[in-house]
Amino acid sequence: MAQIQRTPLADQAAELLLDRIRAGEWQLGQRLPGETTLAPQLGVGRSTVREAIRQLAGRGVLATRQGAGVFVMALDVPEDxxxxxxxxxxxxxxxxxxxxxxxxxxxxxxxxxxxxxxxxxxxxxxxxxxxxxxxxxxxxxxxxxxxxxxxxxxxxxxxxxxxxxxxxxxxxxxxxxxxxxxxxxxxxxxxxxxxxxxxxxxxxxxxxxxxxxxxxxxxxxx
CATH class of the missing domain: 1.20.120.530 (GntR ligand-binding domain-like)
Structure with a gap:
């Protein structure tokens, strides 16, 4: 019997961040707030925020710059x-x-x-x-x-x-x-x-x- 699969928290956090980017909360090239700000907003821990950011970076939406922060590189996931x-x-x-x-x-x-x-x-x-x-x-x-x-x-x-x-x-x-x-x-x-x-x-x-x-x-x- 098929069972309901729970979506990992990091996946949910990534989608919430993506929805906010799509809605125009952050503009192209803008720096995102830090993990300590995003974590309570998303209702998850800092490690989950880091994983969500890593996912969106892999999809071309975000980019992490050492010592500078996380920046918006695209306003949606680029289509295949x-x-x-x-x-x-x-x-x-x-x-x-x-x-x-x-x-x-x-x-x-x-x-x-x-x-x-x-x-x-x-x-x-x-x-x-x-x-x-x-x-x-x-x-x-x-x-x-x-x-x-x-x-x-x-x-x-x-x-x-x-x-x-x-x-x-x-x-x-x-x-x-x-x-x-x-x-x-x-x-x-x-x-x-x-x-x-x-x-x-x-x-x-x-x-x-x-x-x-x-x-x-x-x-x-x-």
Whole structure:
């Protein structure tokens, strides 16, 4: 027979603190009162308050700074990234790509190395020869764009790009199956132009080429 499970006090205290943060009692970056103040307010001991704070720190809401106290880092628990992407429509994903890749292209034009140039050219050639199947083409196209993001030498932008890839791949494959046309000469020339602006160290043009390409993709998907 199933039994009623009692929620640990620390879990309850963490939820009470989170409710107060959500309600606006403390603002972003504000320092929380000390344990001696919070404990009687929550009706628990100081050790339970410490555990509740540790839980919320692990969830990205609070941060403990040695010798300074506990500070609010977020006004709610950040939602799981995969859950956000599963719920997002493809237009939202493309708009996120525009933000990420247009900046990455500009940075790549400034920072690209000889090794990056070789990788971009290799990915561009693979993309040109990828019309054997829709899946192959989508993967080759993604690899090309990723090579440019890698050349930006910004790990955060690369992490964001990689996070979008599974959701984008699914949508692109579905779209191309409906359209049944992909990998044409004009599309490849657009990608060659983007590669050239990065290789020739033209950050403004690189950002523009990336933005325009993705804008056209967004319109095609709308």
């Amino acid at each position: 990234w995969d859950a956000v992407l599963r719920r997002a429509d493809i237009i939202s994903v493309i708009e996120a790509r525009i933000a990420i890749e247009s900046e990455a292209a500009a940075l790549a034009a400034d920072r690209r190395t000889a090794s990056d140039v070789r990788a971009i050219r290799k990915a561009l050639e693979a993309r040109a020869a990828s019309a054997t199947s829709i899946e192959t083409h989508v993967d080759a196209d993604t690899a090309f764009h990723r090579a440019i993001v890698v050349a930006a030498h910004n790990p955060v932008l690369l992490e964001l790009f990689d996070g979008l890839t599974p959701r984008l791949r699914q949508a692109m494959v579905e779209m191309l199956r409906i359209r049944s046309q992909y990998g044409g000469a004009a599309d490849q020339q657009r990608h060659e132009s983007l590669a050239r602006t990065v290789i020739d160290r033209q950050p403004v043009s690189a950002s523009h080429e990336s933005r325009e390409h993705l804008r056209e993709l967004k319109e095609a998907l709308s």
